[in-house]
Amino acid sequence: MSEKLTALVIDDEKQIRKLLRIILEDQDYRVLEAENGRQGLADLAQRKPDVVLLDLGLPEIDGLTVLKHLREWSHVPVLVLSVRDGPADKVAALDAGADDYVTKPFAAVELTARLRAVQRRSQSVDDEPVFHMAHLTIDFTSRTVAVKGEEVKLTATEYALLKVLAQHAGKVVTHKHLLREVWGPNAEEQSQYLRVYMNHLRKKIESPGKAEKLLRTESGIGYRLMLPMKQE
Amino acid sequence: MATGAVTAVSFLVAPMTGHVGIALLYLFLVVLAGLTLARWTVLFVASASALIWNFLFIPPRFTIYIEKVEDVMLFAMFFVVAIALGHTTNKLRGSQLAQQQRELRTAALYELVRQAGLAHDIDAGLGAALALVEATFGVKAALLLRLKDHTLSRETHAASSFKIEPRAIELAEHAFAGKSPTGRFTQTLPDADTMHLPLKGRSAVMGVLVILPAAEKRFGAPEKELIETFAVLIGTILERDHLLAALKHAEIIEASERLQRALLQSVSHELKTPLAAVQAGVETLTGAVSADGKEESAVLEIQTALWRLDRVINNLLNMSRIESGVVQPMLDWCDVGELIENSIDLAGAAIHEHRISIDSDPTLPMVKLDQALVEQCLCNLLLNAAAWSESQSSITVGARLQANQLLLTVQDEGKGMPPAELPRIFDTFYRGQAAKPGGTGLGLAIVDGFVRAHGGKVRAANRQPQGAEFEIAIPVETLPATVTEKLA
Numbered sequence: 188m189s190e191k192l193t194a195l196v197i198d199d200e201k202q203i204r205k206l207l208r209i210i211l212e213d214q215d216y217r218v219l220e221a222e223n224g225r226q227g228l229a230d231l232a233q234r235k236p237d238v239v240l241l242d243l244g245l246p247e248i249d250g251l252t253v254l255k256h257l258r259e260w261s262h263v264p265v266l267v268l269s270v271r272d273g274p275a276d277k278v279a280a281l282d283a284g285a286d287d288y289v290t291k292p293f294a295a296v297e298l299t300a301r302l303r304a305v306q307r308r309s310q311s312v313d314d315e316p317v318f319h320m321a322h323l324t325i326d327f328t329s330r331t332v333a334v335k336g337e338e339v340k341l342t343a344t345e346y347a348l349l350k351v352l353a354q355h356a357g358k359v360v361t362h363k364h365l366l367r368e369v370w371g372p373n374a375e376e377q378s379q380y381l382r383v384y385m386n387h388l389r390k391k392i393e394s395p396g397k398a399e400k401l402l403r404t405e406s407g408i409g410y411r412l413m414l415p416m417k418q419e
Numbered sequence: 420m421a422t423g424a425v426t427a428v429s430f431l432v433a434p435m436t437g438h439v440g441i442a443l444l445y446l447f448l449v450v451l452a453g454l455t456l457a458r459w460t461v462l463f464v465a466s467a468s469a470l471i472w473n474f475l476f477i478p479p480r481f482t483i484y485i486e487k488v489e490d491v492m493l494f495a496m497f498f499v500v501a502i503a504l505g506h507t508t509n510k511l512r513g514s515q516l517a518q519q520q521r522e523l524r525t526a527a528l529y530e531l532v533r534q535a536g537l538a539h540d541i542d543a544g545l546g547a548a549l550a551l552v553e554a555t556f557g558v559k560a561a562l563l564l565r566l567k568d569h570t571l572s573r574e575t576h577a578a579s580s581f582k583i584e585p586r587a588i589e590l591a592e593h594a595f596a597g598k599s600p601t602g603r604f605t606q607t608l609p610d611a612d613t614m615h616l617p618l619k620g621r622s623a624v625m626g627v628l629v630i631l632p633a634a635e636k637r638f639g640a641p642e643k644e645l646i647e648t649f650a651v652l653i654g655t656i657l658e659r660d661h662l663l664a665a666l667k668h669a670e671i672i673e674a675s676e677r678l679q680r681a682l683l684q685s686v687s688h689e690l691k692t693p694l695a696a697v698q699a700g701v702e703t704l705t706g707a708v709s710a711d712g713k714e715e716s717a718v719l720e721i722q723t724a725l726w727r728l729d730r731v732i733n734n735l736l737n738m739s740r741i742e743s744g745v746v747q748p749m750l751d752w753c754d755v756g757e758l759i760e761n762s763i764d765l766a767g768a769a770i771h772e773h774r775i776s777i778d779s780d781p782t783l784p785m786v787k788l789d790q791a792l793v794e795q796c797l798c799n800l801l802l803n804a805a806a807w808s809e810s811q812s813s814i815t816v817g818a819r820l821q822a823n824q825l826l827l828t829v830q831d832e833g834k835g836m837p838p839a840e841l842p843r844i845f846d847t848f849y850r851g852q853a854a855k856p857g858g859t860g861l862g863l864a865i866v867d868g869f870v871r872a873h874g875g876k877v878r879a880a881n882r883q884p885q886g887a888e889f890e891i892a893i894p895v896e897t898l899p900a901t902v903t904e905k906l907a
Contacts, residue, residue: 200692202692202693202696203695203696203699206695206699206703207699209699210699210702213703244684244688270687270688270692274749275749291691291692291694291695292691292697292698292699292725292729293695293699294702295699295702295703296702298699362751378751378752379752379785381752382752382753382754382785382898383785383898385754385757386757389757400760404761404790406790406791406794407749407751407790407791
C-alpha cells in the first residue's frame with residue numbers, strides 16, 4: 188500500500204492505547220488516540236480515520252452509544268474491544284453496526300487478522316468474481332463451489348449461506364444477520380434453520396478430522412469463515 | 420293507651436265540636452303512631468280509631484250503626500285516610516331510619532379507612548380497626564392473620580382483646596379455607612360463642628376476624644352486612660400492605676442485582692485491562708527478542724502464566740455470577756456435535772497431550788440450550804479430566820438423548836476419585852486431597868452452577884476398572900426430525 192492507513196483507537200486506558208500504538212505502528216498504521224467517546228467522535232469527524240478500534244467499557248458515554256452515534260453518519264470499519272463478559276454485549280455491538288470484535292486480553296496476531304478482515308469490506312467482494320481461501324474456491328458468476336479443486340454440490344440455501352459468510356470472510360456474522368440475508372427479514376428468530384444448514388454446509392466443505400476449521404462457531408453470537416492467519 | 424287518652428279528650432270536646440272535629444283528633448293520633456310504631460300496629464291503631472270514632476261519636480252514638488248518608492261517607496273517608504296516613508308516615512319513618520343507619524355505616528367505614536388504612540404501621544392500623552369494630556358493634560374482637568406460607572396463623576394477633584380458643588381457631592380456619600363466615604349468626608355452627616369472618620382481599624384471604632358478642636346479643640341483617648363489609652375492608656388493607664411489602668422487596672432485589680452486575684463489570688474491566696496490556700506487551704517483545712532459545716522460552720512461560728491467570732479470572736467472575744444469581748441461560752437451537760468440538764477448541768493446549776475421542780450419536784437432533792454456557796461446562800470437565808489423568812491417556816466425550824434429557828459425559832483413564840470426596844467435588848473452592856498445584860477448585864463448581872441454571876444436574880462417578888466419569892444431564896427441547904428433513 189502506497190499510503191499509510193490511519194487507525195483511531197478509542198480507549199480510556201492509557202496502557203492499552205500505548206500498546207495498541209506499538210502493535211499498529213508495527214503493521215504500518217498511523218495511529219490516533221482518543222481517551223473518551225466524545226473526543227473519539229470529534230476525531231472521527233475531523234481526521235477521517237480508515238478504521239476505528241473502540242473499547243466498549245468507556246466512561247461517561249459508553250462504547251455502544253458511541254457506536255450508535257458514529258453509525259448515524261459514518262461507514263468507517265469498527266473493531267470493538269471488549270472483555271469476555273458473555274455474548275450479549277458483543278451481539279449488541281454487532282447489531283449496532285460494529286464490524287467485528289476482539290476479546291481482551293487479545294493476541295496481537297488475532298488483532299491484526301481481525302483488523303485486516305474488517306478492512307476488506309471497503310474493497311467490495313462483488314468486484315472479485317472468484318473467492319479463494321485455503322482449499323476453498325467460490326465462483327460467484329457461475330455459483331459453483333470447489334474444495335481442493337473438486338466441485339461440491341450445494342443447495343441454493345447452502346450456497347446463499349456460504350456466499351454471505353465469504354462476503355464477510357474473516358469477520359463474525361451474527362445469527363440474525365445470516366437469517367435475514369438468507370431467509371428474509373421475517374426469519375430472524377428461526378435459528379433452527381441456520382443450525383441445520385450450517386451443519387450440512389460444514390459436512391460438505393470442511394474436511395473431517397482435526398484439520399483447521401473453515402467455519403468457526405462463535406457461541407451465542409454467530410459464525411465466522413476463517414481467513415488463514417498470515418505468519419509474519 | 421294513647422287511644423284511651425284521645426277518647427277521653429274527645430268526650431270533653433265533643434259537645435263543642437261535633438263528631439266531625441273529633442275525627443281530626445283521631446287522625447292526629449294515627450300520624451303519631453305512624454311516626455313511632457311498626458307497620459302492623461299503625462294499621463291496627465288506624466282501624467281501631469275508625470271503629471271507636473264510629474261507635475262513640477257518630478250519631479246514633481254507642482252503636483255501630485250510622486244514620487246519615489254523609490256520615491257513612493265520612494266514616495269511609497276517615498277509614499281510608501287513616502290507613503293511608505298511617506302507612507305513609509310509617510314509610511317515611513322507615514326510610515329516615517334507613518338513612519340514619521346508612522350514615523352510621525358510612526361514618527364507621529370512613530373511620531376504619533382513616534384509622535386503619537392510612538396508619539403508617541400496619542399493626543397500629545389493625546389495633547385501630549379492632550377498636551372500631553368493638554365500638555361499632557359492642558363486641559370483643561380478635562384477629563388471626565395469614566402467614567408467609569399462606570396458611571392461617573394459630574397465634575392470636577397482638578392487637579386482639581381476647582385470646583382465641585382452639586375450637587374457635589378451628590372454625591376460623593374453616594372460614595379462611597371456605598372464604599365465608601362461620602360460627603355464631605351464620606349457617607355454619609351457629610351455636611358457637613364466636614363469629615368468624617374471613618378478611619377477603621382482592622385476590623386472597625388475608626386472615627380471619629373473630630368477634631365475641633355478649634351472650635344475649637342479637638345481630639340483624641344490616642349489622643351482619645356491615646360487619647362483613649368491615650372484614651372485607653380490613654382484608655383489603657392487609658392485602659395492600661402485603662403487596663407494598665412485596666413490591667419493596669422486589670425493588671431491593673432488583674437494585675442489588677443491578678449493583679452486582681455493575682460491580683462484576685467493573686471488576687472484570689479492572690482485572691482484564693492490565694492482563695490485556697501484559698499480553699500485548701509480551702507479544703511485542705516476542706518480535707523484538709532474537710531467536711535465542713532462552714529468551715523465547717521465557718516469553719512462552721510468561722504467556723502460559725497469562726493464559727492461566729486469564730482462566731482463573733474468568734472462573735472467579737463466573738463463580739461470582741453464579742452466586743449472585745445473575746446467570747440466565749439464553750436458550751437457542753444448537754448442534755451437539757458442534758458444541759463438543761467447540762468445547763475441545765476452548766480447552767486448547769491444556770488437553771493437547773491427551774487423546775480425545777468423541778462418542779456421539781450423529782443422528783442427534785438439534786437441542787435448545789445456552790451453547791456458550793454448556794461449552795464452558797464441557798471445557799471445564801475436559802480440563803479437569805486432563806489434570807487428573809496421565810498424558811497420552813484417552814478422554815472420551817459422549818453425547819446422547821434420554822427421555823428429553825441431553826446427557827453429556829466426559830470419561831478419563833485417571834485414578835478416579837476417593838469415594839469420600841465424591842459428595843464434595845462440586846463445592847466452591849473444594850480441591851481434591853491429591854490435587855496437583857494450580858487450579859482454584861472453581862472449575863467443577865462452575866459446571867454445577869451453569870448446569871443448574873439450565874435446570875439440569877451434574878454427577879460424578881468412578882469407572883471400572885479405572886478412571887472417572889462426569890455426566891451432565893440437561894432437560895432440553897429437541898427439534899423434531901421432521902423439521903430437519905423438511906429443511907434438507
